[in-house]
Amino acid sequence: MKIEKLVTSGVFRLDGGEWEVDNNVYLLASVDEEGSKEEVIIVDPSHDAEAVYAAVGDRNVQCVLLTHAHNDHCELAPAVASHYGVEVYLHPDDQPLWEETNGNAAYTPLRDGQQFVLGGENVSIRHTTGHSPGCIVAYVASEDTLLSGDTLFNGGPGATGRKYSSFETIIASLKEKVFTLPADTRVLPGHGDETTVGAEAARIDEYIARGY
Template sequence: MSNPIERVVTHGTFELDGGSWEVDNNIWVVGDDSEVVVFDAAHDAGPIVMSVGGRHVVAVVCTHGHNDHVTVAPELGKALDAPVLMHSADEVLWRMTHPEKDFRAVSDGDSLRVGGIELRALHTPGHSPGSVCWHAPDLNAVFSGDTLFQGGPGATGRSYSDFPTILESISGRLGKLPGETIVYTGHGDTTTVGDEIVHYDEWVARGS
């Protein structure tokens, strides 16, 4: 089997509250030689389709509804004949980018199976109301979207976000995972749960 976790990086803009920021996004293609799940269809469908390479796509999963994570989700879902999944609490954000396109709602505890790998949804609000991390115990991995990065929690300074809520999500959900769990982030480098959670008290102090 090929590497079960492949990274594609695309470049574009994140837009919210009237602002626009240049960003590089990680798209994670997870599975085996026959089927995969795509996490976060950002900016440009072409490189993602190339990475999929003709394999069956079980789902296009959006970790949250910010435009830079859903840019080409409907296009990719149609091209690859795959459902687009996202938590319904982020519908207001989704509609900012795709006012006439629909997605399939996922809930906390839902699971997907791809190439013998189980992926379980962990609802982790804070960066956005419907942020969801996906835990893959068999891969010692969690796909965190913008909930947790190398260096701390995702941003909460814009609409529909809340710092105390993201801290609670990290401590109550991600912090309960084994410390060696690798965190595959929405932007930037990977980290581990253990390397980040040791700084939790510093994050709390930062927000007080």
């Protein structure tokens, strides 16, 4: 499987505030085999639909997968999904956040442990509540890589200072669902630079002590 990244810029809105943000958009793509067209899962298409369409090119799109329903990650999902005639997958615990941004637009509910298959390889969903109630991470074992959304960044857990967030819960999710992965697992977050499971797990006591 190939994992491609593009960075898009826009606005994150919550609790009446607005912040300029850069988002990492990932494309999971099957490797081209003789005679078969590559297939793509779009993860968190953010801010710039045209940039996403250009990155996908003429490949087939399997679905749009959302790590959570903060507006910067989910706002374009209905339009992008309908552009390709595919479904949006989101954990239903983020329903209130989804409604704030996308009203009653349709999505298919994700569950913990769900697997997507792309080019014969698995993408495994882990429900990692904390940054938001419906946060998930997506583990690609064949590439020793975790798409961590806003659950884990280079330098600590996702923010838990705004509504529907909990620091204690994100720490529990990280210990149970993320730091149990191999230490050399690449971590590709929803914002900023990549890291590894081992590098972040080694600092968990520091993160707990500082409280974010």
